[in-house]
Structure formats: C-alpha cells, structure tokens
Amino acid sequence: MSRRALLQYLELLKQSGIQHLYHESAQMLTPVGKKALLEDLAQEYSDCTNCPLAAGRINLVYGEGNAACTAMLIGEGPGDSENKIGKPFVGAAGQLLDKMLAAIKIAREDVYITNIVKCRPPENRNPSTQERLACMPYLVEQIQIIQPKILLIMGLVAAQSLLGNTHTLGWHRQSRHEFMGIPAFVTYHPAALLRNSNWKRPAWEDLQAFQKEYEKLL
Numbered sequence: 001m002s003r004r005a006l007l008q009y010l011e012l013l014k015q016s017g018i019q020h021l022y023h024e025s026a027q028m029l030t031p032v033g034k035k036a037l038l039e040d041l042a043q044e045y046s047d048c049t050n051c052p053l054a055a056g057r058i059n060l061v062y063g064e065g066n067a068a069c070t071a072m073l074i075g076e077g078p079g080d081s082e083n084k085i086g087k088p089f090v091g092a093a094g095q096l097l098d099k100m101l102a103a104i105k106i107a108r109e110d111v112y113i114t115n116i117v118k119c120r121p122p123e124n125r126n127p128s129t130q131e132r133l134a135c136m137p138y139l140v141e142q143i144q145i146i147q148p149k150i151l152l153i154m155g156l157v158a159a160q161s162l163l164g165n166t167h168t169l170g171w172h173r174q175s176r177h178e179f180m181g182i183p184a185f186v187t188y189h190p191a192a193l194l195r196n197s198n199w200k201r202p203a204w205e206d207l208q209a210f211q212k213e214y215e216k217l218l
C-alpha cells in the first residue's frame with residue numbers, strides 16, 4: 001500500500017470513530033478476550049451517526065458468532081427482522097443460510113456472521129457507496145480482531161464492496177479472491193436463492209468448493 005493510500009485509510013478510520021488498530025495486538029487476545037472486545041465495540045458503535053442509515057435504525061446489527069472462528073461470513077446489510085432483533089441473518093434468508101451451512105457440516109455457532117452495512121437500508125434497497133464506505137472500517141476492525149482464515153462473501157453488493165469492482169456475481173464466483181490477505185469465496189446471497197431456485201445448484205457448487213478449503217484450515 002502506498003503512503004498516500006495508507007494515510008487516506010487512517011483518516012477514514014479516524015472519521016468513522018475507529019481509534020485503535022488491532023492487527024498486532026489481536027494476535028495476543030484469547031477467544032474470550034476477542035468476544036469481550038467485540039461486545040464492547042458493538043455497544044460503543046450502537047449510536048453511530050456516520051451515515052444516513054442511522055435514521056431508520058432500531059438496532060445496529062454489528063455481527064454475531066464465534067470470535068475464534070476459522071470462517072467469517074459477510075452479507076449485505078440487515079433487513080427488517082435483523083433491525084428489530086439486532087442480530088444478522090435471523091429472518092427468512094437467515095433460515096436458509098443455516099440450512100446451507102448445515103449442508104456443508106458447519107454450525108452457525110462455528111462461524112462469525114456480519115454484513116457490509118450494520119444498519120438497515122430503507123425498504124431493503126442496496127446500500128449507497130457512501131453508506132458502504134462509512135461502515136467499512138467497522139468490518140475491517142472486526143476482521144483484524146477475529147483474524148478469520150477464510151471468508152464467504154454472500155451476494156453481489158458484498159462482493160463488489162469488498163473486492164472494489166463492478167463485475168457480475170458470475171465473474172466473482174468463477175475465481176478465488178483475497179480481502180485483507182484472507183482467501184475469499186463468493187456465492188449467491190441466500191435472499192437471492194429464495195427469489196430464484198435455479199441458482200440453488202450453482203450455489204451448492206460454490207459451497208462445496210468453500211467447504212473443501214475450509215476443512216483444510218481446521
């Protein structure tokens with residue numbers, strides 16, 4: 001990363017309220033320490049006003065799961081149920097996600113699940129670029145703390161936001177990627193699978209490829 005890019009990144013973190021960089025020190029934290037730190041940060045950011053999504057927030061949906069996980073799953077943003085409950089993927093898409101995970105022998109409790117934006121976009125519209133950028137430091141921080149070994153990116157919005165391009169989902173699914181140096185797989189968003197069952201077969205193929213890599217890392 002160039003010096004200019006690094007300074008821009010640090011400024012973005014500062015403007016977003018991020019005050020610490022955890023990359024080095026996170027390696028020293030026990031799983032209990034990571035869990036406690038994530039809980040403290042979720043509380044600290046619960047009244048975030050860094051973007052317009054704050055206006056419709058009932059709960060900031062920070063993330064949930066195993067702070068010592070191997071795999072982190074990243075969706076797009078909370079929907080209505082998630083906004084009400086404060087946890088990611090608890091509505092219909094979440095129920096399908098649980099089944100998808102079970103099919104590749106992963107329990108929800110094994111992984112950490114979060115989203116690109118932590119507050120619900122009105123009417124479930126796609127989050128704007130401004131909203132995605134405003135929330136990105138929170139995700140970067142979560143990854144620095146948890147240090148997952150593999151990422152499963154769900155849906156086009158999450159893929160384009162993290163991988164910094166405007167390619168199609170098909171393009172993203174065809175190759176391996178990295179985010180923050182971590183191998184990343186891209187698949188369909190569970191909500192998309194609820195809308196179009198023709199995508200279930202290719203999604204199953206993505207999940208099997210993910211499972212193969214995941215199991216090597218255990």
Ligand code: URA
Nearest residue numbers: 075076077078088089
């Ligand atoms: N869709 C998402 O992308 N995330 C959730 O948490 C729920 C639905």
